[in-house]
Amino acid sequence: xxxxxxxxxxxxxxxxxxxxxxxxxxxxxxxxxxxxxxxxxxxxxxxxxxxxxxxxxxxxxxxxxxxxxxxxxxxxxxxxxxxxxxxxxxxxxxxxxxxxxxxxxxxxxxxxxxxxxxxxxxxxxxxxxxxxxxxxxxxxxxxxxxxxxxxxxxxxxxxxxxxxxxxxxxxxxxxxxxxxxxxxxxxxxxxxxxxxxxxxxxxxxxxxxxxxxxxxxxxxxxxxxxxxxxxxxxxxxxxxxxxxxxxxxxxxxxxxxxxxxxxxxxxxxxxxxxxxxxxxxxxxxxxxxxxxxxxxxxxxxxxxxxxxxxxxxxxxxxxxxxxxxxxxxxxxxxxxxxxxxxxxxxxxxxxxxxxxxxxxxxxxxxxxxxxxxxxxx
Numbered sequence: 387x388x389x390x391x392x393x394x395x396x397x398x399x400x401x402x403x404x405x406x407x408x409x410x411x412x413x414x415x416x417x418x419x420x421x422x423x424x425x426x427x428x429x430x431x432x433x434x435x436x437x438x439x440x441x442x443x444x445x446x447x448x449x450x451x452x453x454x455x456x457x458x459x460x461x462x463x464x465x466x467x468x469x470x471x472x473x474x475x476x477x478x479x480x481x482x483x484x485x486x487x488x489x490x491x492x493x494x495x496x497x498x499x500x501x502x503x504x505x506x507x508x509x510x511x512x513x514x515x516x517x518x519x520x521x522x523x524x525x526x527x528x529x530x531x532x533x534x535x536x537x538x539x540x541x542x543x544x545x546x547x548x549x550x551x552x553x554x555x556x557x558x559x560x561x562x563x564x565x566x567x568x569x570x571x572x573x574x575x576x577x578x579x580x581x582x583x584x585x586x587x588x589x590x591x592x593x594x595x596x597x598x599x600x601x602x603x604x605x606x607x608x609x610x611x612x613x614x615x616x617x618x619x620x621x622x623x624x625x626x627x628x629x630x631x632x633x634x635x636x637x638x639x640x641x642x643x644x645x646x647x648x649x650x651x652x653x654x655x656x657x658x659x660x661x662x663x664x665x666x667x668x669x670x671x672x673x674x675x676x677x678x679x680x681x682x683x684x685x686x687x688x689x690x691x692x693x694x695x696x697x698x699x700x701x702x703x704x705x706x707x708x709x710x711x712x713x714x715x716x717x718x719x720x721x722x723x724x725x726x727x728x729x730x731x732x733x734x735x736x737x738x739x740x741x742x743x744x745x746x747x748x749x750x751x752x753x754x755x756x757x758x759x760x761x762x763x
Contacts, residue, residue: 421587424609424634427502428590434499438492445488506604510572512565518575518582518595518617519729520722521624521681525563528574532647535729536561537677538627543685557614560677562631566640567607575601579724580622586615586630594619607634624681658732658756664740667753671741674734679742682722687746694722698747707743707754711762714739727763732756 422432460466517524522537539558542549549555565571575584575595585592589605607613615630635643676685679697683689687697697703702710714735717725726735736756743750 423588423590424607424611424613425589425605426608427499427605428588430499430502431590434495437495441488441492503603506572506602509570510604511569512571513574514563514565514571515574515576516584516595518577518579518584518621518628520579520622520724521617521628522678523563523584523628523630524578524729527644530644530648532644532651534561534647536563536631538629540673540676542627542629543676543680554614556627557616557629557631559629559631562612562633564633564635564640564643565607566637567610567634569637570604570606573603573605575603578728581619582617582621582628583619584615584630585618586613586632588613589615589632592618607632610634610636627681654731654733658760660756662733662736662753662755664744664753667737667740668744670733671737671739672745674730674738675741675746678726678730679738687742687748697742700748703742703746703748704750707739707752710739710743711735711754711759715759715762732759732763735759 420432420435422429513528515526515528517526519535522535524533524535526533536559538556539560542552542554542556542558545552545555573584573591573593575593576599577595577597579597581597582595583592584595589607591603591605593601593603595601611634613632613634615632617625617628617630619625621628682694683697684694689696689698702713713723715725715727717723730738733756736754736759739754740752742748743752743754
């Protein structure tokens with residue numbers, strides 16, 4: 387069915403009527419067809435797709451039946467003689483007017499759908515900024531002050547060499563984006579580095595995240611559940627390791643999750659002022675390293691010769707602590723080394739730097755405390 391609540395336009399009504407004429411609910415189950423999704427706009431797109439599909443089927447039937455009839459009844463064995471003429475005003479009019487009418491019939495509902503797709507600002511109840519980062523997603527709930535980064539889950543990293551039996555291989559994250567059902571959600575897309583594309587088929591959202599620009603889209607999720615997607619733009623060596631997981635929950639569950647995230651952020655901020663033991667920093671630092679650094683420098687710190695430097699015996703890692711802190715926080719211009727100051731918390735930065743200096747074949751024996759990172763900011 388077409389979504390009429392947002393637009394109330396005649397084209398949307400036409401789409402709805404034509405959908406009832408041309409498609410049945412069973413067609414959504416065809417394995418080779420599009421899926422209807424769980425948002426009003428996704429069903430509107432599906433309806434438009436089916437309208438155009440059946441128009442194409444009708445055109446194909448007419449064309450091929452005409453060809454078959456002509457071949458059968460105008461063959462040489464029946465004594466048919468080819469006509470000898472150069473133009474026909476009637477034919478010229480017919481093959482100009484008929485395609486024009488077909489295009490108009492398609493353009494009317496298509497225009498309504500395109501206008502609905504662009505209606506992201508009207509009555510938005512939740513606004514989420516989505517930032518693409520090589521190779522993870524950063525989510526900022528604009529009205530709630532909640533922000534976090536979502537990366538490929540360790541369960542997928544652990545079975546990269548043999549993913550057999552892993553049902554959601556490369557489609558699991560360490561922290562999914564949680565959204566309420568039956569609320570209009572506006573997405574704002576941008577990027578910190580290269581062009582990415584946030585694509586979740588079930589929500590009918592596929593939008594480029596361009597550095598220096600803001601694109602937007604929207605969705606109203608009508609059914610609770612887990613919906614998966616991926617980056618749909620070639621964004622570098624780990625493009626295929628940049629999944630999206632959306633958890634759609636009730637409004638009550640969403641409010642509870644927001645409250646929990648705010649409490650978690652407050653606890654993290656408070657923990658930056660305490661003294662951490664090396665053992666605790668190493669444990670946390672390993673998780674941070676695997677999620678953020680292993681893609682380039684390797685899980686064991688061996689790097690990729692000629693491409694990404696090794697962490698083992700690195701002059702940066704085994705050198706002055708201040709220099710190590712600076713390059714992790716601010717990156718290195720002209721290289722693939724990103725600045726993590728805006729991506730990781732004080733605790734995460736301190737932990738990963740401590741881990742790099744005392745693991746991966748290194749043994750410096752020193753620690754970096756979160757308070758030092760806090761001061762360095």
